[in-house]
Amino acid sequence: MSRGRGRDFINVYLPDELLIDIFHRIEESKSTCDAISLVCRRWRRIERESRRTIRIGASGDADRTLQRIVGRFLGLRTVFVDERMPPRLPSYSILTTLIQARIRPSLHQKTNQNRTSNLGSSDEIPLEQLSLSDVGLANFAxxxxxxxxxxxxxxSNVTDSGLKSIAYNCNSLRFLDLQGCYVGDHGLASIGECCKQLQLLNLRFCEGxxxxxxxxxxxxxxxxxxxxxxAACVWVTDVSLEAIGSYCTCLETxxxxxxxxxxxxxxxxAGGCRLSLKELKLQCINVTxxxxxFVGSHCLALQLLALYSFQxxxxxSLLAIGKGCKQLKNLTLSDCYFLSDKSLGAIATGCSKLTHLEVNGCxxxxxxxxxxxxxKCPNLRELSLLYCQRIGENALHEIGKGCKFLQELQLVDCSCIGDYAMISIAQGCKNLKKxxxxxxxxIGDKGIISIGENCRLLKDLSLRFCDRVGDDxxxxxxxxxxxxxxxxxxxxRITDVGLTAIAxxxxxxxxxxxxxxxxxxxxxxxxLGQGCPLLKDIVLSHCQKVTDIGLSHLVKGCTRLETCHMVxxxxxxxxxxxxIISSCAMIKKVLVEKWKVSERSMRRAGSILSFLHVDL
Incomplete structure (x- = not known):
């Protein structure tokens, strides 16, 4: 903070409104916001009043945690509560029991609102204390x-009662994600009745x-x-979609x-939202x-289409999409066994604006x-080919010739693609970043060497189990x-020589x-310790020749290390x-065999240690 002769010029001359505007501009960085709140009492007060977003995981008494947060940050507009992540508990056995206990019960079991959790040990924590309840959600609302x-x-403990509290109190709600919650019809009806500005709703795995x-x-x-x-809403049928088509005429996704x-x-x-629908993702085995x-002939504004497991x-279908959806930019085809080259030919002919293409198992x-x-698609930016055994090198040769703006390429189990294809990509797609x-x-050294020599913007490279790639x-x-x-x-084939070049x-x-x-x-x-000071995550599992000496040299320079896997x-x-534990102040996770951890290390860093358990 700027000072002169003992004076605090920032707090004297900057009004609250200007500081609030500054804090809003850096709100995406939680660590920065936390640091700001420690500068002085005024900044702490303003930061608390101006913070709009908070993310919460399962942590102790969920209701009490949320109540404290609400009392501290008075201007919240966005709240994410994610109970998939287990809480940090002092005992590994307790954590294991809790994870096992949180396996989703059946819908019939969930309807019993008075169910209790008995984990069978006096030092174990009741499951309900780790989950947000309707009471906690009502106080929050x-x-x-x-x-x-x-x-x-x-x-899992939130029901229609809690959702009604949100509906009746939070009329400005625009975004609602209920993935995996046991809410039902009464809760949704109250949302429809009260939240007239709702724009996004996620009901994945809402079985009620x-x-x-x-x-x-x-x-x-x-x-x-x-x-x-x-998704996985077992009681939702075409009746719901007919209502959506009738009433939700502005639906885009x-x-x-x-x-x-x-x-x-x-x-x-497709008929009711034909002017607005832009993104459509389908995994419906009974759709033909x-x-x-019909989508191809009516949804002319469609920009994204993803089809999964269509048999x-x-x-x-794709002939109709190519003929009608001229604005299509993003196409995903996954496990669509009856599509042939005719489909991609139709897309290429009709959808010249295509920028993203994924073909998986077709x-x-x-x-x-x-x-x-x-x-025919010169604007292609991202291409993913997964398990495409019939796509050969000439295909990527054409991509290299025609798609000069390609930035991301993913290849998985494509047995017919080799060095010739990589050289074509390298020489034609010099904007490649991933x-x-x-x-x-x-694919071997010839192809990857060409990538290195031509694609100088490359930032993200993965060559997993490409056994012809070596130090060169x-x-x-x-x-x-x-x-x-x-x-x-x-x-x-990679040795110390190759990693030294990278370092x-x-x-x-x-x-x-x-x-x-x-x-x-x-x-x-x-x-690596000498040349890569920004290294945060390293995985060196199954490296037979790495010793404690190498680790000691690594941590001398890589002081920002956060995760290390070395089983x-x-x-x-x-x-x-x-x-690793004592030298890396920012370390968050170490994956190692449990028998290699001393009692002292366990006491010092038990919360960041993860173990690979193998029962023999």
């Missing part, structure tokens, strides 16, 4: 009447919701609702994952070509189809690219996975584990 965004992830509740919500929020997600949804429901939404043809439609799509994309390759055994590739990458993330797990050429490296490298030793860790490193002992 009464205090945060200006709430705009609320996310309740797997809050039926058509009755969704229809009432659609009637109440139809004019404002823009995004809706429905729809996610459906259901075995009960059929053509009738999808057609109803008829529904997708009842053919090329007819076994009848081959070289010709992807080659069509390379020839390259992830896994188990593509025909890393030397080229270290010489020309400033990598931030690198994963060479299972590339067993000297990539000082901005933050994340590194060098697991399952049998020829890697302490020299590489010493060089199955036979030369690492309790001394090495203690070195």
């Amino acid at each position: 009464q205090a945060c009447t200006q709430l705009e965004k609320l996310s309740l992830i797997w809050c 919701v039926t058509d009755t509740g969704l229809v009432q919500l659609a009637r109440g929020c139809g004019l404002s609702l823009k995004a809706l997600g429905i 729809l996610l459906l994952d259901s075995e009960l949804i059929k053509d009738k429901g999808v057609i109803a939404v 070509d008829n529904a997708l043809e 009842r439609f053919t090329d007819r 076994h009848n799509i081959g070289t010709f189809g992807l080659g069509s994309i390379g020839k 390259l992830h390759i896994r188990r593509c055994y025909e 590739s890393l030397i080229a990458l270290g010489r020309n690219c400033s990598l931030v993330q690198l994963n060479v797990s299972g590339c067993d 000297s050429g990539c000082p901005e490296l933050v994340c590194l996975d060098i697991s399952v490298l049998q020829n890697l030793g302490d020299l590489a860790l010493a060089d 199955y490193c036979p030369m690492v002992t309790a001394s090495g584990v203690a070195t």
Whole structure:
């Protein structure tokens, strides 16, 4: 803080309104906000009043925690509560019991509002104290009447009663995520009745919701609702989608994952929201070509289409999409077994604005189809090919020739793609920033060296189990690219020589996975300690030659280390584990065998230790 002759100029001359504006601009950084609150009492008061967003995990008495937060931060607009993360407890056995106990009960069991949790030990904590309850949510709703965004992830004790409290008190609610909550029709009806500004609703795994509740919500929020997600809601049928199509004419995003949804429901939404619908994600095994043809002919504003596990439609669907949806930019095809090259050809011909394409496990799509994309979609930015055994090198040759703006490429188990394809990508797509390759055994040093020499903007590289990649590739990458993330797990030709090149050429490296490298030793860790001071995450599991000495050299320079995985490193002992714990002030997680941790290390850092348990 600026001072002159004992005077505090900032607090004298800057009004509260200006400080509030400054604090709002840096609100995304929680650590910065926390630091601001420690400067002085005035800044603490203003920061508390101006903070708009808070994130909460399961921690002790959830109701009491939320009450304290509400009393401290008076201007909250966005609250995320996520109970998937287990609380930090002093006893590992207690934590294990709690995780096991929090397996979701059946819907019938949940309807019993008086159920209790008996974990069977006097030192174990009752499960209800770790979950947000309706009472806690009601008190929160009464205090945060200006709430705009609320996310309740797997809050298993929240029911219709708590949701009604939110509806009646928080009329400005725009965003509501109820994933995994046991809410039902009465709660949704109250939201529809009171929250007329609701724009986004996520109902994934809300098993208590039926058509009755969704229809009432659609009637109440139809004019404002823009995004809706429905997955594993076992009582939701086409009746709900017909109501959505009738009332929610401004709907832009729809996610459906259901075995009960059929053509009738999808057609109803496509017809009612034909002018507004921009994103459609479907995993509905009973939807056929008829529904997708209707979407193609009516939803002309569609920009994103994701189809998962479709086994009842053919090329007819994509021919209609290519013909009608000229604005399509993002396409995902996953496990669509009956699509062929004709589908991608139709998309390439009709959707020249395509920027993102993912093809996953579509076994009848081959070289010709992807080659069509390379020839006719010059704006392609991201391409993911997973388990595409029929796509060959000529397809990526066309991508390299035609897609000069490609920035991200992912290849998984593509057995026909090798060095020729990588050289084509390297020479044509020089804006490449992210390259992830896994188990593509025909890709070796020639292709990766070309990537290093041509794609100098590359920041994120993963070469998992590419056993033809060796030190020469890393030397080229270290010489020309400033990598931030690198994963060479299972590339067993890599030695200390390659990692030394990375250490000297990539000082901005933050994340590194060098697991399952049998020829890697302490020299590489010493060089990383000298050359990569920003390193935060390292995985060196299954490295047979790494010892405690290498770890000691690593931590001398990598003072920002936060996570370290080192299981199955036979030369690492309790001394090495203690070195990591004592030398890295910012360490948050260490994964190691439990028998390698001394009692002293357990006392000092029990909360950050994670163990790999193998029962023999």
